[in-house]
Amino acid sequence: MEKELIRFENISKSFDSTDVLKDLTLSIHENEFVTLLGPSGCGKTTTLRILGGFEMPDSGRVFFDGMDITSLPPNKRQLNTVFQKYALFTHMNVAENIAFGLKIKGQDKSMIREKIAYSLKLVGLEGYEKRSPSSLSGGQQQRIAIARAIVNEPKVLLLDEPLGALDLKLRQDMQYELIRLKEELGITFVYVTHDQEEALTMSDTVVVMNQGRIQQIGSPEDIYNEPQNAFVADFIGESNLLDGIMVRDCLVNIGGLDFPCVDTGFGTDNPVDVVIRPEDVELSSSGEGQTKGRVISIVFKGVHWEMHVESDIGITFLVKTTDHFPVGSTVGISVDPYNIQIMHKPVSEDAQVYGQDESSEGEGYEP
Amino acid sequence: MKSRGILGKIYIFLVMLFLYSPIAVLVVLSFNNSRSRVVWGGFTTKWYRVLIESKSIMEALGTTFILAILSALFASILGLFGAIGIYSMRRRNYRIMLFCTNIPLLNADIVTGIALLLWFVRFLPLGFSSVLLAHITFNIPYVILCILPKLKEMDVHQYEAALDLGAGEAYAFVHILIPHILPGVLSGFLMAVTMSMDDFVITYFTRGAGVNTLSTLIYGELRKGIKPEMYALSTILFFVVLILLILVNLPYERMFSKRTIKKKVNIEK
Numbered sequence: 039m040e041k042e043l044i045r046f047e048n049i050s051k052s053f054d055s056t057d058v059l060k061d062l063t064l065s066i067h068e069n070e071f072v073t074l075l076g077p078s079g080c081g082k083t084t085t086l087r088i089l090g091g092f093e094m095p096d097s098g099r100v101f102f103d104g105m106d107i108t109s110l111p112p113n114k115r116q117l118n119t120v121f122q123k124y125a126l127f128t129h130m131n132v133a134e135n136i137a138f139g140l141k142i143k144g145q146d147k148s149m150i151r152e153k154i155a156y157s158l159k160l161v162g163l164e165g166y167e168k169r170s171p172s173s174l175s176g177g178q179q180q181r182i183a184i185a186r187a188i189v190n191e192p193k194v195l196l197l198d199e200p201l202g203a204l205d206l207k208l209r210q211d212m213q214y215e216l217i218r219l220k221e222e223l224g225i226t227f228v229y230v231t232h233d234q235e236e237a238l239t240m241s242d243t244v245v246v247m248n249q250g251r252i253q254q255i256g257s258p259e260d261i262y263n264e265p266q267n268a269f270v271a272d273f274i275g276e277s278n279l280l281d282g283i284m285v286r287d288c289l290v291n292i293g294g295l296d297f298p299c300v301d302t303g304f305g306t307d308n309p310v311d312v313v314i315r316p317e318d319v320e321l322s323s324s325g326e327g328q329t330k331g332r333v334i335s336i337v338f339k340g341v342h343w344e345m346h347v348e349s350d351i352g353i354t355f356l357v358k359t360t361d362h363f364p365v366g367s368t369v370g371i372s373v374d375p376y377n378i379q380i381m382h383k384p385v386s387e388d389a390q391v392y393g394q395d396e397s398s399e400g401e402g403y404e405p
Numbered sequence: 406m407k408s409r410g411i412l413g414k415i416y417i418f419l420v421m422l423f424l425y426s427p428i429a430v431l432v433v434l435s436f437n438n439s440r441s442r443v444v445w446g447g448f449t450t451k452w453y454r455v456l457i458e459s460k461s462i463m464e465a466l467g468t469t470f471i472l473a474i475l476s477a478l479f480a481s482i483l484g485l486f487g488a489i490g491i492y493s494m495r496r497r498n499y500r501i502m503l504f505c506t507n508i509p510l511l512n513a514d515i516v517t518g519i520a521l522l523l524w525f526v527r528f529l530p531l532g533f534s535s536v537l538l539a540h541i542t543f544n545i546p547y548v549i550l551c552i553l554p555k556l557k558e559m560d561v562h563q564y565e566a567a568l569d570l571g572a573g574e575a576y577a578f579v580h581i582l583i584p585h586i587l588p589g590v591l592s593g594f595l596m597a598v599t600m601s602m603d604d605f606v607i608t609y610f611t612r613g614a615g616v617n618t619l620s621t622l623i624y625g626e627l628r629k630g631i632k633p634e635m636y637a638l639s640t641i642l643f644f645v646v647l648i649l650l651i652l653v654n655l656p657y658e659r660m661f662s663k664r665t666i667k668k669k670v671n672i673e674k
């Protein structure tokens with residue numbers, strides 16, 4: 039792992055007596071692509087604004103390259119931000135926008151002109167110098183905002199949902215563009231999104247947040263395959279979230295039926311949360327398997343079928359498979375031990391966090 | 406439907422008649438070659454000539470303009486900072502401050518005039534400077550009310566983006582904030598000029614002896630008997646204020662028409 043560049047240490051922040059960030063601790067390394075991921079209002083932008091210097095934490099400290107920068111003003115920080123709504127200077131043209139930071143640093147005119155041209159080339163908008171920001175499309179404005187930030191050669195680029203306003207196709211194109219840019223520039227990206235797919239596609243490290251708390255930090259694979267709690271499992275992709283009882287190591291009881299698994303260290307006869315991804319539920323037409331079930335709905339999703347299968351153990355599974363089973367048919371259900379993910383039942387605060395989230399969104403998961 | 410349209414037109418005509426016929430009479434009389442108020446003695450510009458030749462009137466004119474420009478200038482600067490301060494307040498204080506700003510606007514001029522007089526006689530000799538201070542005082546709220554909407558329209562993130570790109574607060578203020586709210590500052594300035602030229606009561610109370618603006622001069626002269634050159638003077642004052650008011654409203658009108666045109670185009674698409 040590369041050298042640590044940024045460290046948040048026990049950051050707390052509240053607005054008008056509502057806590058927005060609660061004891062947040064996080065390190066970000068050089069050349070890392072870190073994504074803050076979480077539902078709307080969980081404190082992602084606030085975290086980024088604290089790093090940018092636009093917001094002071096109530097307690098805790100922020101370090102940059104080993105130096106305490108908690109109270110350093112934004113213009114003294116070696117990082118640049120691409121704002122959620124771009125924030126281009128509407129009374130200046132594209133070139134003046136990009137030159138803004140360079141002029142303040144007092145660079146000479148020919149140098150500035152060269153850098154403008156270079157940065158426009160990087161974002162694929164050569165020749166746009168004289169255009170006014172309001173004459174550009176959302177995607178183009180977004181690229182100008184990126185050009186304006188990277189032309190200052192920051193050590194870290196902060197991006198707050200930079201693709202939020204773009205349509206799906208453009209968003210996917212821009213995702214690759216951003217990854218390419220990051221590789222070309224070799225700098226650290228701190229990226230904010232509430233789109234889990236975007237986070238998984240682009241990041242080296244994903245930080246899942248909910249209600250001002252970090253829920254899990256890990257690589258996209260870790261976050262997807264080994265969610266540490268029910269919130270993460272539910273937020274990252276669709277999943278079957280089940281209540282289970284850990285009978286002993288490597289054996290979990292779900293709905294009265296014992297399933298072998300590979301997790302250990304959860305004690306004996308302890309209630310646990312169990313995650314089974316929809317693509318890991320295996321169906322067989324012969325009706326053989328760990329249990330049986332009846333197909334109650336099936337929808338074609340392009341590459342796969344998505345169906346609900348009501349099982350004999352009283353659980354309705356969400357299943358994704360490339361095989362087609364007609365509604366009403368009886369199928370066998372089985373799950374590979376490796377694909378059963380066991381998680382501790384959340385204790386106290388996390389329990390609250392998840393409980394609140396669930397009731398507020400009214401989006402239940404499997405009983 | 407149709408009769409309602411006609412009634413509406415008659416109504417508007419009557420309102421206009423009541424509002425503007427006195428002024429029209431005044432303007433006509435200022436060109437009347439007769440001292441009578443009812444007999445038309447032919448067209449003349451001699452009252453205007455008398456005006457120009459009168460030393461006291463020219464002095465009052467000068468005082469009025471200098472007063473208007475200076476008070477508007479100071480009020481614009483103070484109002485600019487005031488508006489920014491109020492804008493950045495949290496919701497409750499914002500409301501309170503806005504309320505405080507509005508009070509002098511709605512307050513009877515005579516109360517403001519007497520209140521200021523009480524202060525001035527205690528602390529400084531009445532004269533040009535006391536009138537100037539009074540005008541600055543009642544002009545500030547107008548400036549604030551012109552600038553606040555511009556601040557609300559502006560995207561705060563642009564200011565933050567400037568800081569992010571390395572600008573100090575002063576630099577961001579001059580290069581980002583000012584260009585955005587300049588139209589508001591300008592219309593505030595023009596508004597203040599208008600209000601200053603328009604004022605009689607407050608000036609009358611705070612001027613002391615010797616200082617005359619056009620309005621106090623006209624009032625003084627009228628008490629001695631009505632002279633036709635006063636019609637001419639009032640006519641000039643009316644048109645100057647009218648032009649200023651048009652200037653104040655022009656930028657908004659233009660922006661509005663541009664927007665409606667855009668909307669229409671969008672609908673057509």
Ligand SMILES: Nc1ncnc2c1ncn2[C@@H]1O[C@H](COP(=O)(O)OP(=O)(O)OP(=O)(O)O)[C@@H](O)[C@H]1O
Nearest residue numbers: 053054058076077078079080081082083084085232
């Ligand atoms: N300046 C502020 N004053 C008061 N409350 C604020 C302020 N900024 C943020 N908040 C509150 O803090 C909480 C977190 O806001 P934040 O902008 O960090 O969320 P977010 O995760 O970026 O959400 P989104 O995905 O919608 O952008 C929200 O409940 C918001 O209402």
Ligand SMILES: [Mg+2]
Nearest residue numbers: 082083122198
């Ligand atoms: Mg946000």
